[in-house]
Amino acid sequence: MTSKLTLALVATGLAAITAAVPARAQGPACGGDLGSFLNGVKAEAVAKGISPDVADRALRNASIDNKVLSRDRAQGVFRQTFLEFSQRSVSGNRMQVGTKRMQQYADTFARAEAEYGVPAPVITAFWGLETDFGAVQGDFNTMNALVTLAHDCRRPELFRPQLLAAIEMVSHDDLDPARTTGAWAGEIGQVQMLPEDIIEYGVDGDGDGHVTLKTSSEDAIMTAANFIRSLGWRAGEPWLAEVSVPSGQFPYEKSGLGQGMTVNDWTALGVTFRNGAPTSQNLPADLLLPQGRGGPAFLAFQNFGIYLEWNQSFIYTVSAAYFATRLGGAQRYDAGNPAQGLGDAAMKQLQEKLAARGHDVGDIDGILGAGTRAATRAEQLRLGLPADGWPTAELLNRL
Known part of the structure; x- marks a missing residue:
């Protein structure tokens, strides 16, 4: 999922990662001959303290994965409503499995909350939404995915640091360049973390001397708790x-x-x-x-702000937070009877009208993002309509 922690959710960008390519990186920062690019990455890794043998082993068989580029170029957009997404994602089966996982790993969850202040339902909800509790972790070769995205000149400042971090993981024997797989954007494991975050926040939850988020649920639980705390989680407070x-x-x-x-x-x-x-x-x-x-x-x-740090999609974050409340014992929400929303073409027309009135709605893309919601609320208030931020045909007609 797209965020500082994960990058694959369709609907959001990659602005949460801020690391930049070092100004003195050897070799081309991106693009060009792959061999020359990899030599530059190896030299930079060695300059950071990685042994030449490890750097060579990590990148020896690296190649460009065109499927990764295809996924990167074809990221979809989040067009589902909250009711549609939440009812699909917070399913009865996920509720049952999540409850069982909290019971199965009760001791680990208790330790996570004691050390990091993050309760079990919050971690479990992310665990379920990201990978169905480890069942769907992605089958892209992680090293090739990161080499591909770092070599591609669209966003090398985002992915080159992740590639270097993956090489560091190889040096710790926490990543096998030939066998480790994950999501197309380089996320690894049951809670889909990027290499830099695994290195900084990884916790050996099962005591085997390694942080293996793919196979160790204990490692995944403790690492997720540590990361969530780093985002500013306030222990003992609701979300x-x-x-x-x-x-x-x-x-x-x-x-x-x-x-x-x-x-x-x-x-x-x-x-x-x-x-x-x-x-x-x-x-x-x-x-x-x-x-x-x-x-x-x-x-x-x-604490809801932590969800927005994890993922910038409003619908995803409200659904994830709601899922956590359900796992914590809350009843199912009252779905109510919301007014019919706008289709893609009508939403774009609304955005054009809002932009013409001076509102910043971002791209005219048919997506109900934060800017469009705020502009909708402002125009509803101006027109004497209930200013709830939900675009309807009535608002479009009035404009």
């Missing part, structure tokens, strides 16, 4: 809670991220919790209406 919004007049324009409201503010407006309120009424909380005022409603707390 998402389903709520009910009162019917009739309601300030929907206060919904969305970053509105500066607290739990106390929302309860004063008549918002109620369906699965029990948090102990502190002063917690900052944002009202999320992924399909407008007619659909499910959630309060997102500061």
